[in-house]
Amino acid sequence: MENDEGPARGDITIEAVLAALDHPLRLRVVRALAATREMTCQEILPEVTKSTASHHWKVLREAGVVEQRREGRYLYLRLRRDDLDSRFPGVVDAVVLG
């Protein structure tokens, strides 16, 4: 199936990344993922409903900020740090170090 893994490295735009990061919950997701290698969805945003969380995964995925790996019924999220650092050096660090 569609490894719907978002844009290729070269197609990541700064506009989409900025829009994706301009939200407190998504910012928390990125910071959490920067600290851990991988995380399942519900580990990160326990306070919102599934549909809301899913919406935020989608925004982050389509912006090229995260990628996902499916294992059974669980979904593991990972920060696309190499791609982001290669395309927009310093941006992830700025967000993580805050």
Place this chain on the structure above:
Amino acid sequence: MENDEGPARGDITIEAVLAALDHPLRLRVVRALAATREMTCQEILPEVTKSTASHHWKVLREAGVVEQRREGRYLYLRLRRDDLDSRFPGVVDAVVLG
């Protein structure tokens, strides 16, 4: 009077910067200011009304992205590149080159 020049370097937050940059017009302002030293307000956004433009200056100013210098009745805007580069290295470059 009120040199209402926005936050001091150390008080600039990445959240406010991201929010300020997450808008097509403000992004254009930053890119234009990065290319030129200074610009008057209307040089940058001729297509919107004064009140709309003023709103965007305010967002950029309060986020610490730009500073302004008054000369008579004209307002000159300048990108706070040193402050931003010092606090969040790479972010301005990502936006400008992006």
Place this chain on the structure above:
DNA sequence: GTAACAGTTCGATTCAAGTCGTACAATCGG
């Protein structure tokens, strides 16, 4: 002084984004 100009502020409107609930698809466990 007065008229013109630059920018801010306020209120009202419009519109996109976030949120949730429900229904659905897919997977695992019995």
Place this chain on the structure above:
DNA sequence: CCGATTGTACGACTTGAATCGAACTGTTAC
């Protein structure tokens, strides 16, 4: 197979940001 669980898709509601017009302040020019 059947029920429980994980995540998605869709529609509806709500909230906040963007936009504009009008009124106001301050400055320049005559």
